[in-house]
Amino acid sequence: MATDTSTGDIESFGTVSRTVGTIFRYIMLAATLFGLVVLGVLLVYVANDAIQPLTADPGWHLTFLLTLVLPTIGVGAYLYRRDTDALSYGSLTVGMLVVTLMFGGGAAMIFVDILPPLVWLAYVVALAPPFAVVLALQRRAHRIPFLTRAALTTAAFYLSLFGLPGPIGTAVGGSQILPGVPEMVQVAPFIPLDWMSMAGTLGLGVAAVIGWYAAGIRDRRTGLLAGGAAFVGIVVAALAGPFVGLDPLPAVVLASVSVVPTVAYAVSTAVDRPRYRIGLLVPLAVIGGALVGELAVGALGFAGPQSWVDWQFLTSAHSRTAENAGLYPAIGGSILLMVTVALLSFPLGVGAAVYLEEYAPDNRFTRVIDVNISNLAGVPSVVYGLLGLGVFVTYLGQPTGTVLIGGATLALLILPIVIISSREAIRSVPSEMRQASYGMGATKWQTVRNVVLPRAFPGILTGTILALGRAIGETAPLIMIGAPSVLFSLPTELTSKVSAMPLQVFAWSSLFASEDFYTKAVPAGVVVLVSVLLAMNSVAIVLRNRYQSEQ
Known part of the structure; x- marks a missing residue:
């Protein structure tokens, strides 16, 4: 590749300018910081409505500042150095x-x-x-x-x-x-x-x-x-x-x-x-x-914040008054849905990924499958709701809004994501490890079971958890299959009607729209849902970091 040092031109690359690269880097940094700040302001605004920290006595804030905040900061600074x-x-x-x-x-x-x-x-x-x-x-x-x-x-x-x-x-x-x-x-x-x-x-x-x-x-x-x-x-x-x-x-x-x-x-x-x-x-x-x-x-005797996210909110059912409204049936419904989604999507997604990466031949048919899986990962969630309604309810004649139908619909939604993330994890296993296994006389299945899958499992699990994090926040598919927005009791069977946290928050902001619900129940429900999402994503982040540190 020829280079003209007098003009800074490099053949096939054009003019090289450090100034342009520096400007581009800072523009990207500014865009990232702007997005983080806007998201942080939104979350703080919602959390303030839900937790209301300023309603606590000044002595309450001072006490926890002296016993919790300052010691934690001091210990953190000491260990950081x-x-x-x-x-x-x-x-x-x-x-x-x-x-x-x-x-x-x-x-x-x-x-x-x-x-x-x-x-x-x-x-x-x-x-x-x-x-x-x-x-x-x-x-x-x-x-x-x-x-x-x-x-x-x-x-x-x-x-x-x-x-x-x-x-x-x-x-x-x-x-x-x-x-x-x-x-x-x-x-x-x-x-x-x-x-x-x-x-x-x-x-x-x-x-x-x-x-x-x-x-x-x-x-x-x-x-x-x-x-x-x-x-x-x-x-x-x-x-x-x-x-x-x-x-x-x-x-x-x-x-x-x-x-x-x-x-x-x-x-x-x-x-x-x-x-x-x-x-x-x-x-x-x-x-x-x-x-x-x-x-x-x-x-x-210092009074704490008058938070709407309290034990009563987490253990009570829906009420027509925002002060008495709770999220308990919706939390239980989300848990059952996620269990069902994981049981349906994980073996199917991982099995499909193993076949496509380790067994499927490289021909026109598999390339068509690859393109369709990538396209399905970007399809809007409401389309999967229509698919679940048409296949499970209309064609198979199953009752609407049940745990099984909701879980199956959400499993279809995240299945392409699980397949793609699992394939990436399997593809990241070095080919030298496969060749070493074959050199020891292992069969294809023994190599996949004893070498490929154990090595790829952290990445597979990380992708699955992130996909479940998307599923737990979806509302449109559940609305399309007829899941009720409000339930007053927990589902006890796979054929029981089920609601979920996003549906309950949607109901509070639409069907029961009022100033009290907007400023009390809705922010509290959003804080609980976001907390669950952050907990799930944190597990995926820890698994990914530990896996990368072992490479």
Whole structure:
């Protein structure tokens, strides 16, 4: 490539000017800052209407300034100058506790009002024998043909869940000989308490994961001690819950989903990386400062903000008055919709991505598929609502506005996004790793299962979480399939009517439009919805950063 140093001309590039490049860079920086400032002002305006911080007593602000804000800033500044990695560790511990508490609250809502713990226990017990069969067959995979293993696995799940002859035998006129394990568990003469069922299933599973992780970084004895300590902590949370205003069941769920995993992460990192221990000053300053501030304002009698985002708002149903309106049924509906969307879109999206990247030939047909997937990712959401209405409701004759139909419609909406993000994650796996696997004599499927998917899984999970973040904020598809804007109770089945947080906020701003709803219920609903979105996106950001740091 020829260059004329006297004029600054480079063949094929034209005139090179650092001034133009500098101006372009600052224009882009200004545009980015302008967008961030406008968005920040909008969020602050909405949050001010919802939380109303200026309604608190001046003494309340001064107390938390002295006990929480200033100590946290001081600790952060000290760690920033001393060790930024320790600061990141402490900040991640606080963020993990906050985010997992939100998810733990959603899980507690499911087990308290939607899915009875006994039913959960019955299906966990029913799935344990088939999984044991799968593990046993996997260990002898080289001796047993694939079709035999598939048949034995299917039979194990079918017999355990449905009994003999099960729904297939009943459909052809046979009588039930042996009930399924879930039915036998639910009619057992001795039924454990709800919190015991959760501690023996969810709590024990979390403790097992913690023990397995500790054994991986230390030894088996450490893993057993860590798992045992985690399980004891969950049981203690159930016994101590009533003393802090929590029933044993939600206390077990919150401890299993949030408190115990966060403590396990903090302790394991502090033990494995002693240099990071000083980062524990951050959660100490934040949590300790918040507790001390709360005790101080209570003792001094300072009134806090008259926030509309309070316990009553989060645990109440809709009302015709903004002061009594709540978001509880809509929160539960959004949770059920997201669970349904994840179960439908994740296996289909990842399966399609694996086929297109690893198995599909490069021909005209696959190129047409690629173009259509990219185009479908940009289709407006209302079109997917019309598709769900036409396919699921009109053609298949399903009832409108149910959890299953809403979840299936939203799954169609994010499916192209899941496929594209999964393909990018799979494509990022170096080809040298595939060639090394083939060189060791592995088959195509063994390479995909043992090399490609484990390496690409963080990226796949990140893309899926971001796609779910888009789905949870959609309103148009749910309106098109006839989902009700207002519900007064939580859905309990897949065929139950369902609402969602965006629909509830839409109803408050349209059907019940008034000054009170505009200035009270609507901002509070927006703050809750944005908080959930930020929590989901924060998980995706952490996964992406950890994955990139491991490259």
